Amino acid sequence: MSARTLLTGMGVIAPTGTSAEQHWAATVAGQTGISECSEYRTAGYQSTLRGKVPDFVPQNWLPPRLVAQTDRWTQLGLAAATDALEDAALLPAQVPPYEIGVITGSSSGGNEFGQHEIQRLWSSDDGHISAYQSIAWFYAATTGQVSIRFGAKGASSVLVSEQAAGLDALGQSRSALRTGMRAVLSGGVEAPLSPFAHACQQATGLLSTAQDPCGCYRPFDAAAAGYVPGEGGAMFVVEREDSWLERDGRRR
Amino acid sequence: MAPGGTGVKNFWDLLMAGQSATRTISLFDASPFRSRIAAEVQLDPDAAESIGRASGRPADREMDRMTQLAVISGTEAMADSGLEQGDFVPERAGVVLGSAVGCTISLENVYVQVSSTGQNWLVDEAAVDGDLYSYLVPSSAVRDLAWSVGAEGPATMISTGCTAGIDAVSQGCQLISEDRADVVIAGAAEAPISPITVASFDAIRATTDANDDPGHASRPFDLNRKGFVLGEGAAVFVIEKEEAARRRGAHIYCEIAGTAGRANAFHMTGLRRDGAEMSQAIDEALRQAQLAPDRVDYVSAHGSGTVQNDRHETSALKRSLGHWAYQTPVSSIKSMIGHSLGAIGAIEIAACALTLENQAVPPTANLQTPDPECDLDYVPNVARDHRVDTVLTVGSGFGGFQSAMVLTKPRGTHQ
Numbered sequence: 264m265s266a267r268t269l270l271t272g273m274g275v276i277a278p279t280g281t282s283a284e285q286h287w288a289a290t291v292a293g294q295t296g297i298s299e300c301s302e303y304r305t306a307g308y309q310s311t312l313r314g315k316v317p318d319f320v321p322q323n324w325l326p327p328r329l330v331a332q333t334d335r336w337t338q339l340g341l342a343a344a345t346d347a348l349e350d351a352a353l354l355p356a357q358v359p360p361y362e363i364g365v366i367t368g369s370s371s372g373g374n375e376f377g378q379h380e381i382q383r384l385w386s387s388d389d390g391h392i393s394a395y396q397s398i399a400w401f402y403a404a405t406t407g408q409v410s411i412r413f414g415a416k417g418a419s420s421v422l423v424s425e426q427a428a429g430l431d432a433l434g435q436s437r438s439a440l441r442t443g444m445r446a447v448l449s450g451g452v453e454a455p456l457s458p459f460a461h462a463c464q465q466a467t468g469l470l471s472t473a474q475d476p477c478g479c480y481r482p483f484d485a486a487a488a489g490y491v492p493g494e495g496g497a498m499f500v501v502e503r504e505d506s507w508l509e510r511d512g513r514r515r
Numbered sequence: 516m517a518p519g520g521t522g523v524k525n526f527w528d529l530l531m532a533g534q535s536a537t538r539t540i541s542l543f544d545a546s547p548f549r550s551r552i553a554a555e556v557q558l559d560p561d562a563a564e565s566i567g568r569a570s571g572r573p574a575d576r577e578m579d580r581m582t583q584l585a586v587i588s589g590t591e592a593m594a595d596s597g598l599e600q601g602d603f604v605p606e607r608a609g610v611v612l613g614s615a616v617g618c619t620i621s622l623e624n625v626y627v628q629v630s631s632t633g634q635n636w637l638v639d640e641a642a643v644d645g646d647l648y649s650y651l652v653p654s655s656a657v658r659d660l661a662w663s664v665g666a667e668g669p670a671t672m673i674s675t676g677c678t679a680g681i682d683a684v685s686q687g688c689q690l691i692s693e694d695r696a697d698v699v700i701a702g703a704a705e706a707p708i709s710p711i712t713v714a715s716f717d718a719i720r721a722t723t724d725a726n727d728d729p730g731h732a733s734r735p736f737d738l739n740r741k742g743f744v745l746g747e748g749a750a751v752f753v754i755e756k757e758e759a760a761r762r763r764g765a766h767i768y769c770e771i772a773g774t775a776g777r778a779n780a781f782h783m784t785g786l787r788r789d790g791a792e793m794s795q796a797i798d799e800a801l802r803q804a805q806l807a808p809d810r811v812d813y814v815s816a817h818g819s820g821t822v823q824n825d826r827h828e829t830s831a832l833k834r835s836l837g838h839w840a841y842q843t844p845v846s847s848i849k850s851m852i853g854h855s856l857g858a859i860g861a862i863e864i865a866a867c868a869l870t871l872e873n874q875a876v877p878p879t880a881n882l883q884t885p886d887p888e889c890d891l892d893y894v895p896n897v898a899r900d901h902r903v904d905t906v907l908t909v910g911s912g913f914g915g916f917q918s919a920m921v922l923t924k925p926r927g928t929h930q
Contacts, residue, residue, distance in 0.1 A: 302637065303637075305637070306637035306640070307640075308640050309640070332783075360780065361777060361795055364778070365778070370651070370652045370654070371651050371652055372617075374651075377711075378626070378636075380711065380714075380715075381623055381626050381627075381633065381711050382626075382630060382633045382636065383633070384633065384710060384711055384714050385626075385627055385630070385632050385633025385710075386632070386633035386634055388547075389547075390547040390548055390549075390710075390714055390717065391714075391717075391718065392711075392714045392715065392718050393718060394718045394719050396711075396714070396715045396718060397715040397716060397718065397719055397721070397784070397913065398783040398784060398913055398914075400616075400715075401615055401616055401674070401676060401913070402615070402616075402617065402653070402674035403615070403674055403675050403676040403679075403912070403913065403914040403916070404783075404914070406675070406914060407676070407778075407783055407913065407914025407915055407916070408783070408914075410778040410780050410914070410915055411780050411781065411782065411783065411915060413780075414780045415778060415780055416777055416778050416779065416780045416792055416795070417777065417778070418775070418776050418777070419675070419776060419777075419778045419916065420673060420675060420682060420686075420776070421673065421674045421675045421676075421679075422671050422672070422673065422674075423617070423652070423653055423654050423671070423672040423673075423674045424654045424657070424670070424671040424672060425652045425654050427671075428671075431671055435686075438689060438693065443799075455651075458636060458637050458638050459626055459629075459630075459638050460651060461640075462629060462638045462639075462640045462643045462647065463622075463643070463647045463648050463650065463651035464648060464651070465640045465643055466643040466644060466645055466646070466647035466648050467645070467648045468645070
């Protein structure tokens with residue numbers, strides 16, 4: 264069995280664009296994906312900038328039923344996974360279902376959906392919340408929904424390891440390919456911009472309080488003054504080399 | 516750290532007595548909710564405080580309850596192993612914890628405060644303090660445990676819902692087998708008994724509403740079951756390579772001989788009746804262990820006490836073990852300590868290790884009238900002496916995850 268791990272497809276949904284192409288073009292052009300949030304401004308938050316994915320319309324990727332039962336974080340992951348499979352020209356049915364897995368990483372879960380339901384619970388008297396809270400808020404939601412949407416029944420995992428999670432997920436995928444999987448849908452996704460998730464980050468005292476979207480985030484600069492939270496994700500198809508060659512690699 | 520008595524001995528005594536630790540919820544006022552029963556851990560506040568100090572945390576910082584359970588279990592596991600700081604290279608010591616819902620109690624508590632009891636979507640950021648971020652990112656529990664035991668190697672949280680306990684221990688084994696660590700502190704913790712979690716399961720009627728008889732509310736495989744009973748707790752283990760453990764003369768509970776996870780790719784909460792995916796996970800775990808199905812002497816069931824789970828899992832066992840499924844005892848300790856979501860897989864591994872050590876299998880409590888579609892030997896109500904060299908434990912969770920692990924007596928001790 265070949266131990267080589269190949270990255271054969273990618274999907275990116277980022278503040279710099281809703282495709283890998285847009286993301287790359289904006290990145291090499293040095294364009295910022297950071298903008299001001301008027302909602303934070305109104306609320307008097309100290310930090311009002313964030314990297315938000317502009318014009319993300321989940322319905323462009325997903326049926327309305329799936330949009331209704333998922334947090335934005337999972338929607339970003341499902342969209343990126345859809346694009347990654349297309350980019351890899353991989354139809355999940357080309358791989359035996361028990362040999363394709365899903366491994367995602369994040370630092371937090373379905374923040375906006377969760378805040379909405381906690382709010383609903385505490386601001387009403389009947390104790391009723393959405394039937395989807397139990398499947399939208401928890402950390403396994405994205406891996407589970409990606410697995411269901413694409414029929415992946417193989418070894419799957421969810422790594423919650425803060426800012427290392429995306430790399431950890433790919434590392435874990437490499438291990439999975441070495442222990443029997445042919446392909447893994449893997450990557451990191453996060454949507455931490457809803458007010459309560461933002462407040463959690465504010466609590467660290469590490470958020471930049473700069474006002475100018477263009478000059479606010481200054482890694483390695485002497486004037487570096489904190490981070491600007493962002494959202495988005497990248498999902499990849501990683502494949503075992505022998506399996507990829509068997510599938511359609513020789514055509515390329 | 517299980518309901519009904521903390522520490523390894525109390526846990527095993529409870530299981531052998533077939534006693535239920537399920538009660539009316541005391542951690543908050545659950546009277547508005549449909550399901551008002553849970554299995555709670557008697558958490559000693561002094562122990563939690565000293566653990567907080569040991570992890571180097573300022574005195575005014577509060578650990579989430581899940582983190583407290585994780586750190587207490589982890590430090591007890593280290594003490595039990597006999598390993599002390601200095602016996603291992605810190606960079607070669609890993610920590611893997613499983614949890615399904617993380618620091619949910621603290622997140623909810625703080626949210627209620629900063630939103631004027633849920634009135635304001637735009638929360639009051641001026642009122643938040645330094646702990647809040649560690650509740651947002653539950654890997655903070657991994658950090659706190661790593662600091663407490665002096666581990667500086669690979670560290671992560673595995674959050675695959677209700678199979679996270681098995682999956683985290685599995686991940687720990689992988690770190691050992693890939694030679695990325697010499698010793699791994701691995702297990703799982705959960706503290707989900709809070710209004711939002713209770714409301715979440717109420718909304719889909721997954722939990723029981725047998726509120727008038729809390730002590731008998733968790734009834735896996737019983738015809739009159741009405742859903743699962745929420746629980747909390749933690750179990751953490753020290754995992755080492757066999758040679759290293761033998762060299763230092765460690766007490767070896769068991770060998771982790773095989774472990775696998777599969778997904779049903781079907782439904783976030785629904786299960787197909789045939790149990791095909793769980794069966795695949797079992798087959799793979801047995802293949803790794805190089806054991807035939809009829810070598811399984813005991814099955815620690817997922818046995819959550821929902822109709823669909825109990826039938827799904829019974830089918831999976833028949834698919835994988837064939838006629839042997841009828842010969843080997845199968846039981847669910849959730850009947851006694853409830854379903855602690857991400858933690859229960861690890862707590863069940865603890866029960867399996869103790870089963871191998873004590874040559875006795877825990878019962879399924881509250882099993883009075885078997886569901887005719889669940890026709891295996893579920894060890895009703897009374898623990899049983901039984902020769903056990905090999906144990907299979909399985910888990911099933913939201914998201915479609917199905918996990919299996921095979922544990923065996925240490926080599927040289929088989930009967």
